[in-house]
Amino acid sequence: MTIPAGLRRTVLRAQRDTGFLAAGVLPHLALVPVWAWAATTTARTGNWLLTGSVSSALALLGTPVLTAVQRARYRVLIGVDVPRLTPTAPERWTWASTARWVAATRPWRKIGYHLLLGPLLALLELLVLAVAAACLAGVTAYAWSWALPTGIRQDWFGYLTQLPAYTAAGFLLLCALPWTGRAVARAEARLALGLLGPSRAQRLQERVDQLAVSRTDLIEAVDAERRRIERDLHDGTQQRLVSLAVNLGLAIATRPDLPSDAREVIARAHLEAKEAIAELNDLVRGLHPAVLEDRGLDAALSGLAARTPLPVRLRVDLEERVAPNVESVAYFVISEALTNATKHANAMRAEVIVRQVGEVLRVRVTDDGLGGADAAGTGLTGLAKRVGSLDGAFHVSSPVGGPTTITAELPCAR
């Protein structure tokens, strides 16, 4: 006979919740002796200064230990992770910064939890455990009754009426038990998260920090991937193509005796190979020029400007190299803007200005083309996204008739 899966799950969960509640009783009652002793001793001797200081010290010392115990209990027994409160230590320990640091650990809530709420929760837990024990006893009433001597069983009037009632009540409670345990456990978890865990603002702050780090990591990973692709193409495909073109060139140069139609075919293949190399070069450079990594933005931009088929004025004022991901985005913006100026705007000339002002890298590309560029177009949206990924500002001004100015401001604090 197999037990239905649903029932098995319910039983296991009820077992887990009950165990969780049982494990809470002692730590929740841990500080009761302290204040009970304080109350009774003060009543007896009137020396509230001594009892107050001793019990406060005990409560303060006990709080971190009890918090750790409770966190372990929540995590291990019902899988609720109460985040640890670890505010970043101040750079200088002054009175004010220490006070702020202590406040960030939310001490009063913790002390309140262990000192006042704990005993109440312990009562609730004991109640649930008592109900559990009662219902188990009720369900097994017949088994207990058989243990009674025969004489007593025959003389007991309730044998026929009370026992079924006990059993039925036990069953009803048994059915209600999983939900009761669940509800109490959930309520406790919620209280613990609120009182022992970080506040909403602290949680959001932490989440924002995590996201900022993971976003930076992601951007760097993408950049690394681009560099890897660039290197693979450079060391593989491009060398093969060059080698092919060289061999075709050799064939033309060393075999003048070939029939003219064969020579023509080879010459065409030679030309195609060279064009393919040029195309692939442009493509790979757009990916991530090696010189950018190697010599920085200024060097990479002079190559870019030289390859642009219109006259480009280039001014780069950088005190020092900025972070690689900033360099990469700046290069990408300028590359794309110059491509647009050449392909779509029919520009006659363009100007690129890159300046570092404090902790901001300002990039401006102007062309004298037709203007009317659509800032919502795919190319410009892509640029805006890449600039946005670094928390930069991106702006396009392109009235019909020109000129078009694209500006990007990239934070580059090092």
Add this chain to the structure above:
Amino acid sequence: MRAVIAEDSVLLRVGLIKVLEMGGFQVAAEAGDAEGLLAAVAEHRPELALIDVRMPPGFTDEGVRAAMEIRRRWPGTPVVLLSQYVEERYAADLLSANTSGVGYLLKQRVADVADFVAAVRRVADGGTALDPQVVAQLLLRRDSDPLARLTPREREVLGLMAEGRSNAGIAQALVVSESAVAKHINNIFAKLDLPVVDADHRRVLAVLRFLGASRD
């Protein structure tokens, strides 16, 4: 003429050897990285070193640095750098010390066998061979106001001159007479305040110096 080749792509190395042999060079040694190259140059003292810019281990500018090292340790060794992309900064590094016997060309130029051989020969004879792309980048120097005073034709001539061509070569390229070229060149020197000198590489040196290639 003995030559040494440094190129990490085995495939391309084979092609380069063939091209050089066609041009009348004997390839004394081939290397796959900068270290091997320096050892080969030390051993063979070649009349030409043909070097790939990007080589193991770092795949950045090892070739440029190796070339500078060769020029420092064995002055006068003609060096030709090959690169997938031509960057004027690398050329500037190489040209800053001395422009005689220096070449810097795009890899794909090797495919035009005859032109490439001619360029390499020019370098081996103590001349200069710069890729038009480098020259284009050099001409792009920002704030080079005197350049703005040149006519488009003079710019063209300056570009060809920077590539290391002779007057005859420039005349051929622009389909004008040599005397016209000489006149343009004199005008350029006058506009740029450069002393008139006659040797090819001196002219390149002057051009590059002016263009700020020998910064840092």
